[in-house]
Amino acid sequence: MLAGGGTGGHIEPMLALADALVRRTDAPGGTPRVTCLGTSRGLETRLVPARGHELRLIPPVPLPRKPTPDLLRVPGRVRRAVAETRALLAELEADVVVGFGGYVALPAYLAARRAGVPVVVHEQNPLPGLANRVGARLAAAVAVTAPGTPLRGAVHTGMPLRPAITGLDRAALRAEARAHFGLDAERPTLLVFGGSQGARSLNTAATGAADALRAAGIQVLHARGPKNTEVAVPAGQPPYVVVDYLERMDLAYAAADLALCRSGAVSVAELSAVGLPGAFVPLPIGNGEQRRNALPVVEAGGGLLVDDADLSPSWIEATLVPVLTDPARLTELTRHAAAAGVPDADEQLADLTLSVVRA
Known part of the structure; x- marks a missing residue:
């Protein structure tokens, strides 16, 4: 399961990894089955199906940037999103969750932790967001686009991009x-x-x-x-x-x-x-x-x-x-x-993901 909905900055590397995984014939059990996780609010509703990948939706969990009454609703939203994601992990018999940050990733990380499914985190920016800072603490492996990104144990793979x-x-x-x-x-x-x-x-x-x-x-x-x-x-x-x-x-x-x-x-x-x-x-x-x-x-x-x-x-x-x-x-x-480019970042992240599955 790949979790990276919301903006193009999360969706594009997610789709690049999805494409790389379905090209792999050396995965445990054969060619991987990939499911992308998103919400009804993001660009993923259009971009993921257009690339030919399965998309499943969970409730969005936006985090208010300032203290507002809406903060009181966040715990309930998180619980609901985590519960629905955990049910999807069981239905899909997922072997690994790869998250790219954003609203979708945090529930995916928490659900994977509760379900005993290993997590891989990919951070696109030099300053990690909240979801990936949490996810990195739970992850079996962490990959980053920029060297020096402050996530413990991170491996520099670069940004996964389309073969085109x-x-x-x-x-x-x-x-x-x-x-x-x-x-x-x-x-x-x-x-x-x-x-x-x-x-x-x-x-x-x-x-x-x-x-x-x-x-x-x-x-x-x-x-x-x-x-x-x-x-x-x-x-x-x-x-x-x-x-x-x-x-x-x-x-x-x-x-x-x-x-x-x-x-x-x-x-x-x-x-x-x-x-x-x-x-x-x-x-x-x-x-x-x-x-x-x-x-x-x-x-x-x-x-x-x-x-x-x-x-x-x-x-x-x-x-x-x-x-x-x-x-x-x-x-x-x-x-x-x-x-300065890393043209094979998609394959490097696919290697890292499959190594976690094998382990």
Whole structure:
């Protein structure tokens, strides 16, 4: 049983592991049967079935960030979710629970402990969340994306990713990818994206720099987010292509020479895996985890880092235009970005999971 519902940051590595496990023929008892655990609130209701995996749902257990009367309801919600998860573990005769943090993982860890089922924890961020801090205390094995993540006994496996990403040959696919998006075959290309919903600061800065980018001969592929219909750039040359959402991230990565993006754990891992340099703009809320996500790649020479408050059209003109128009600098950034990636993290986590089952 794999528990990782809620956001894409939990779901994508869960699905990458699910795919890796069902490819394995060396598992005890033959090819593993994988069931994903989620809630009706998360993206898993759409993403898990689309990848062909079984999904079972339990009640969500959101934890209020501030003291409110809703805190009084949390113990009852936890008990209900744990009871339903424990019943599922018995029904499925589960041999192992792998959790990725979030609302779904905590009940799964507690149910597994009560049922005597071993637990494996995977933490995507350099600062673990509450669920994985609890789960790590109960786990037979702990895996992390970033070296130095403060979980006792953790093994560095990297971020599990889809084979479509880890096996991507950007150079071989470049011409096809640029034609797919209506881009010129030879121009330096900037990719802009701010997650599935877009990011206002990235949208404003990139479109504000459109004239400077075009004057330097740079074309742009910009995913604005489906609700940001006000983001538009007049037609012209070089192309500045604006789309709501990128269904084919593999083609977007292949088309680009540099990405301007947030630094969520999955985005950083994917860019490193495909060897695409990033100009990372950490989300300016939370506990600073997005900055920590990007730092290893930036410190290795595979990307740039700019605070959200400092991102502007003038920053793009002064910083990104010189990089995108310098082939030697792009080659250096690309080499260091690729060296920071872990392309076989899905197989490493599958190995760890199966070793727990064997034990």
